Amino acid sequence: MPTSLLKESNVDVLIIGAGPAGVMACNALAKAGINVKIVDQRPEKVAAGQADGVQPRTMEVLQSYGLAERFLKEANQLHMVAFYNPSQEGGIELADRITDVTSATRYPFEATLHQGAIESLFLDSMKSMGIEVSRPFTPASIQVSENEEELKDTSGFPVRVVLRSLAPSEGQADTEIVNAKFVIGADGAHSWVRKAFNITMEGEQSDYIWGVVDFTPDTDFPDIRNRCAIHSDNGSCMIIPREGDKVRLYIQLGDNSAVDATSGRVDKTKIGPHQLLEVARKSLFPYTIKTPETFEWWTIYIIGQRVASQYSIRDRIFIAGDACHTHSPKAGQGMNASMNDTHNLAWKLALVVRGLADMSLLQTYEFERRKYAQDLIAFDRQFAKLFSGKPRTELNQDGVSHEEFLKAFQTFGGFTSGVGIHYAESPITNSTHQAFAKDLIIGKRLPPQALIRAADARPVEIQDYLPSDCRFKILIFAGNTSSTEQQTKIEKLADSMSSILTLYVHSGNISDIFDIISISSATKKDVRYNSLPALFRSHWSKVLLDDIDVQGKQGGDAYKNFGVDSSGVVVIVRPDGYVGTVAPFDSVKDIKAYFSSFMKVQA
Amino acid sequence: MPTSLLKESNVDVLIIGAGPAGVMACNALAKAGINVKIVDQRPEKVAAGQADGVQPRTMEVLQSYGLAERFLKEANQLHMVAFYNPSQEGGIELADRITDVTSATRYPFEATLHQGAIESLFLDSMKSMGIEVSRPFTPASIQVSENEEELKDTSGFPVRVVLRSLAPSEGQADTEIVNAKFVIGADGAHSWVRKAFNITMEGEQSDYIWGVVDFTPDTDFPDIRNRCAIHSDNGSCMIIPREGDKVRLYIQLGDNSAVDATSGRVDKTKIGPHQLLEVARKSLFPYTIKTPETFEWWTIYIIGQRVASQYSIRDRIFIAGDACHTHSPKAGQGMNASMNDTHNLAWKLALVVRGLADMSLLQTYEFERRKYAQDLIAFDRQFAKLFSGKPRTELNQDGVSHEEFLKAFQTFGGFTSGVGIHYAESPITNSTHQAFAKDLIIGKRLPPQALIRAADARPVEIQDYLPSDCRFKILIFAGNTSSTEQQTKIEKLADSMSSILTLYVHSGNISDIFDIISISSATKKDVRYNSLPALFRSHWSKVLLDDIDVQGKQGGDAYKNFGVDSSGVVVIVRPDGYVGTVAPFDSVKDIKAYFSSFMKVQA
Structure with missing residues (x-):
């Protein structure tokens, strides 16, 4: 029998994108016995770098899926935050060390582990249920029925997605049609799904430009294994210790030389990890840090703070994760917000697909998660501003004082730990008694x-x-x-x-x-x-x-x-x-x- | 090339017997990089029953080998002990519930898991280092050099053991000669190694006969998931909840009908699990317990309390575990004593084999572990007597009172938990400062x-x-x-x-x-x-x-x-x-x- 070059299939839920939001959704739905398919355009999963901070609440969620034990074995834990400020003698000095997580939680620390390892937790769990990511596949078109009756009937498959293989094997279909009951677009900041439905991103881009480098340091800096906020007269820097002996440095760039004047985007050809480390060295003085043989990963970014104007199309197509919200990475929120988006969505979809809940349940996803994203952006604006601002010194009385920074840091504790999330009144959240x-x-x-x-x-x-x-x-x-x-x-x-x-x-x-x-x-x-x-x-x-x-x-x-x-x-x-x-x-x-x-x- | 029917090899350490003592030794030595071989006469590892109680100290030891996590996942935990005594109305009533483990320890509970599962922890760890048990093999002869120089030289192989395969494959050697630097006889209560060197067992056999049944109960007894000591006018009974929903009952047999008059040994053809359960039912009245469809395991035994007169032959051959000591199983000591024997021996052997320590170090094994076994027997005598005795009642003022039993139970806490073990002064235990x-x-x-x-x-x-x-x-x-x-x-x-x-x-x-x-x-x-x-x-x-x-x-x-x-x-x-x-x-x-x-x- 000749292999057809056009494959067509029906699935309950199609997930586009196998980043943290996508794999969380896929694993949760598969565990619930839902027929699910997940595709990604990358030929391999992320190997290094990217998001790496995991909040206490996210660890609670991982535990609820039976994944916390392995996560904790692989991740690094952050218990203390050290603050360094300008010293009288020039350079920086230790100002304070405080508790990183002050909210009541089962896991009273933040943890770091590179995104690929976190995705693996889910990928391995999915594999044990017989599900793997189809990759590399990219969506070519998406259509949803306009027939109201069809949209209300959960037995039908009103969404039609055409997928194109980016590396079809000999004799395999390079195009695949998937008829889905529901689709989740977890396809990142440049979401194809979001763009396909002309969903706009609301918000703006800041002027703050930051660089990130991941490497194994050789240094005399005594807080290299603590989370550090370093404010120096030569710029700000943040240290995030990571799994093994690695650290991540977030480095504020003082000028716009890495920004393309025309597009307003950062140009990674104009700066590299060595230059970033050179900037960090100035902040860290009098402490020294050697140039490593290799940098595991690096990037530069401009902080943008935006939320999608809507999260779903006709209760049949949903966007989640970076597709819905972008913000600064320094408070370690990104991957957490993304995974919690689909943790919120998955059970609702499962109950609807199984015919147990009404379609209206799905509206609570946007209701709950978009509000959260807006709060996140509001928080991020304040936090990024404080963090990127100049420190207060004798010469700069307008700068951010240590007390101001500390107060903000602690005020936002419930938010940054993730345990403070409070979904508003709705059919599923009834506070009568x-x-x-x-x-x-x-x-x-x-x-x-x-x-x-x-x-x-x-x-x-x-x-x-x-x-x-x-x-x-x-x-x-x-x-x-x-x-x-x-x-x-x-x-x-x-x-x-x-x-x-x-x-x-x-x-x-x-x-x-x-x-x-x-x-x-x-x-x-x-x-x-x-x-x-x-x-x-x-x-x-x-x-x-x-x-x-x-x-x-x-x-x-x-x-x-x-x-x-x-x-x-x-x-x-x-x-x-x-x-x-x-x-x-x-x-x-x-x-x-x-x-x-x-x-x-x-x- | 034709396969030789006589195989000969040199190993640093040969272990005979793959029960708890043997696999503990093998795993520890393999981790230390020692060339080790382990043989057992059973064609398969134990599937059910046998010893199952693990003390807090043994859990600490498992943790030191990286095995506690899996053990804790599979085992059942005992936190509370319930005491039932005769009630005024006939039958029994709850007298007290107390803390099972009162010693300070990292794992403040006892745990139960069948012996096969515990052996698997070690077998899997050994497998990850490329070592498997050779089985079924039985030793046919053992000889040790009588040349003092050879015995002192740790580079030679002065022990020669002939092994016979009980199920040789076609074309495989059915006899194998192993030249070993050291041999551990961890071959159980009827130890072949012990007998080969005419080591005597010192001590005696008691009159107490007990039966054991393992099954999943259907009962209205409210303490079926607690460790229970039940004293009734119809005999004593002990409940040990186990992994999953299983329990083990230890049942005192009032008469000697199951003992062969000639040999003095129990005769398992004279009684079965149904009769044992029938005896237990009388102790448990007014509570009821249904007859299960199957019994997972059962046995009958007479308590014997004996210690081997010596633990080693010329510092080259050592016996360990049940080969050295027998006692009642109810205080859950057996498997613990066995595993801790070889936990004590393994590092000493490893240092000597590697040429780092003097041969004299090996003498501390018998010095430390034989003394412990003697203490164990002394404790066991008192405990078994108290437990097997009649309860004190209005009619039987000579019986054991609840207070006496409770006091003994608590006094022995350091001993039964294993954390009280105190090795005496020796070259490796120097208390000068x-x-x-x-x-x-x-x-x-x-x-x-x-x-x-x-x-x-x-x-x-x-x-x-x-x-x-x-x-x-x-x-x-x-x-x-x-x-x-x-x-x-x-x-x-x-x-x-x-x-x-x-x-x-x-x-x-x-x-x-x-x-x-x-x-x-x-x-x-x-x-x-x-x-x-x-x-x-x-x-x-x-x-x-x-x-x-x-x-x-x-x-x-x-x-x-x-x-x-x-x-x-x-x-x-x-x-x-x-x-x-x-x-x-x-x-x-x-x-x-x-x-x-x-x-x-x-x-």
């Missing part, structure tokens, strides 16, 4: 908390009970389950919950979409884990206790830390780990209302 | 302690700086390295240490045998990690601080906890993680004396 769990902020991620397992007193982390498996986690804060009176209330609740949750699942399999975890306030000495109704203990490991562990070192105060009412509260955590809603035992009807606002009642 | 680090007990393992890295403020665990790589770890407690005065002392020390350590290594490569870690008492705000002499910071990660981490959660008080004098102390940790000796800065000559007592000065 917030008062019953006042410190489990609806719209924010469920914070880490140690609990102990009722059956075996083993300390566990609540976030480990929230894997990104596209299921809603239903936390039953059951109160004191050793009390007979409370037991009666819990049994009544179990009956109501059973009848509600059954509405949204196929053939009665509640556990397909809902994972129930019980959290009792009984003590480890008294508790009988098997006194709970069967619905609330699908396995012995699903009953947890708000008590300290037998060593007295972990756990305790969960109800208090979460502000949870001890008479009994149900907390719904979205599949992405964000608190969706809360209801006291006697308002269980509002749980039905919550799910009915975006889930489909099954026959 | 104990006073300068009074809580780093010479002869005990270095306890866990969080420190922070000077260069990047990352919290680390000191035990992670003590991998089992056959190197001595030299901890330089350098005092306040920010003080100029102290710096002068440190530089002087570095000069002396350099001239001492160079004596024991080939061609000046100190790091081949010694790994130097500096621990400064400067603060993370002030420290300059690169102010230390080069010898004391072979890499930036080797300088540690006694300070709390930036989150205020880990570290601090190391000097205090260890009782270390802040004016400066050198601590030598043996390659197996036990403190070898201690010296203040001005007694550095005693470090030379320590090493000279068992190491060879190289030309």
Whole structure:
């Protein structure tokens, strides 16, 4: 049989671009059992350089996909930030060393690992599910049906994408047509998908020009393994230690000699890593740094701060990652924002594709993530300005003082760590009963908390009970389950919950979409884990206790830390780990209302 | 070329038996670059059952070989012990729940995983170094030279072992002659090696008969996932929850019907797992337990408590593990004692084979491990007696009271956790200057302690700086390295240490045998990690601080906890993680004396 030179296929989701946003989406969808295809125009994955900073919240997300362990093994951790300022004697001196991450998080540090290694976490996970990136492929055209009925019907494939192979093998099709239910354009700052639909980028370009070099340093600088913000009279410089013995230097360029006057773009032929290091040397004086034999990677950029005017086309095509937002890399936000875009989108697409949720759920992606990107740009403007500004000295009283910089650095902690992200009120973020769990902020991620397992007193982390498996986690804060009176209330609740949750699942399999975890306030000495109704203990490991562990070192105060009412509260955590809603035992009807606002009642 | 039917080879170390003691030895020696061969008579590794309890200290040892992470992923953890006693109403009732492990350790719990899975940790590690178990092979004869000169010369191969294949392939040799420098007989309770040299087992057999069943239970017993000691008027029973949902029951048999009157051995044809479960049911009343579809494993045994009269033949052949000691399995000691035997032996053999240490070093193996086995037996006698005794009740005032049992349980905590092991004074355990680090007990393992890295403020665990790589770890407690005065002392020390350590290594490569870690008492705000002499910071990660981490959660008080004098102390940790000796800065000559007592000065 001759091989056809035109291949055509149907997929649930086509992802264009296998950078951090693309592989996050692909892995999440594949784990959810969605038929997904991912293509990229690069013949190989990124080998070095590019984005490398990972925030605490992103590490929590990696953990929810089972990828944090390997990430932490490979990455470098940043615990402390050192600030260097001009000294009286000329050159710089250590002004302060402070904690890098001050927000409450499971991973209280930033971490660095080159983009290729991070992509590999996902690529290897995808491979274990039989999925690889088709590359090098570039999209040639994209069309979406204009028929409203077709657009509403999730069984059809209303998006048609023509892909062209950049290196077709002998006898293989060089053109491929993919009919998709949904398309994700995760194709970077110069996104083809975005341009195909004339989506504009809103915002502007700054005047700040920076250079970046990656290498293994030989230096007498004592903070070379700490994150450093260096303000000198000879320019600013930032040090980001990386995996192994490598470091990255961000170097402010004082003049515009590397910018092409006509295009306004940087011209990489006018400057190189040696010149960048030479500029850094002036900032670092009196410390010295040797010229390395090789530079692992380098670049120059002008900070641009822009957000896409829209994130989706007819709820069928979505853009994500750098395709939606560009900003300065120094606060280490880029890759994090990108991965969290598709972490937010994937579960929504999965539920819609599986016929469990209404198409309207998809609108919450742009609603939640575009707002976040706008906040990011606003933050970045302030941060970049402070960072690129001249330091305050005797001669320059208008400069940025150390106190100003420090204050800004700490104020933005919740933002830069990623744990402060707060999605606004929407069908999936309903804060009607917030008062019953006042410190489990609806719209924010469920914070880490140690609990102990009722059956075996083993300390566990609540976030480990929230894997990104596209299921809603239903936390039953059951109160004191050793009390007979409370037991009666819990049994009544179990009956109501059973009848509600059954509405949204196929053939009665509640556990397909809902994972129930019980959290009792009984003590480890008294508790009988098997006194709970069967619905609330699908396995012995699903009953947890708000008590300290037998060593007295972990756990305790969960109800208090979460502000949870001890008479009994149900907390719904979205599949992405964000608190969706809360209801006291006697308002269980509002749980039905919550799910009915975006889930489909099954026959 | 025709295949010879008689194969002959030379190896540094031949290990007979690939149970826990054998694979521990093999992996450790292979990691040290020793030419090692391991044989076993079983055609396959153990699939289920057998020993399964792992102590906290053994987990620390696994971690030192890089194997704890996988172990912890696969094993079940026991944090709490529940005690059940006869109730007034007949049957049993919960009397108490207490902490399982009360000793200070990095892994404050016991863990269970079947022996085959534990062996696999080592087998896979060995495989990554190209070593597999030759099986099924049985030894046919063993001979050791009687020439004193030959026995002293570590370049020769004075032990000749004839091995016979139990399943030779077509055309393969069925007999193999191995000439070895050293042989380890890790061939179990019925050790062929032990018998070949007429080594006797000293001790006796008790009257206690116990049955063991492994299965996945369906029960209403609320402590099925805790370790349980159940004393009922219908006999004693112990529950050990295992990996997955499995449990092991240890069941006391009230009569001798399963014992063959003539041989005194148990006869497994007279009883089976169903009968054992039936006995357990009587102890567990009023709780019920269903008969499972299958039993994973079961056995019956009579407790015997014996220790081999000697552990070695002419410092050339050593026996280890069950070949040296037998005792009751209920305190979960067996596999731990076995693995720790060869953990103790391997580094000594490695240093002798490499020509770095004197043959006399090998005598410390029997000295240290036989004493331990005797202590183990003494403990086991008391424990087994208490456990097998009748409970004290109204009718039986002579029985064992809950308080007595509890007290014994807690008294033996240091022993059962394994962290209390204290090797007596010997050339490798020299306590002359104990006073300068009074809580780093010479002869005990270095306890866990969080420190922070000077260069990047990352919290680390000191035990992670003590991998089992056959190197001595030299901890330089350098005092306040920010003080100029102290710096002068440190530089002087570095000069002396350099001239001492160079004596024991080939061609000046100190790091081949010694790994130097500096621990400064400067603060993370002030420290300059690169102010230390080069010898004391072979890499930036080797300088540690006694300070709390930036989150205020880990570290601090190391000097205090260890009782270390802040004016400066050198601590030598043996390659197996036990403190070898201690010296203040001005007694550095005693470090030379320590090493000279068992190491060879190289030309």
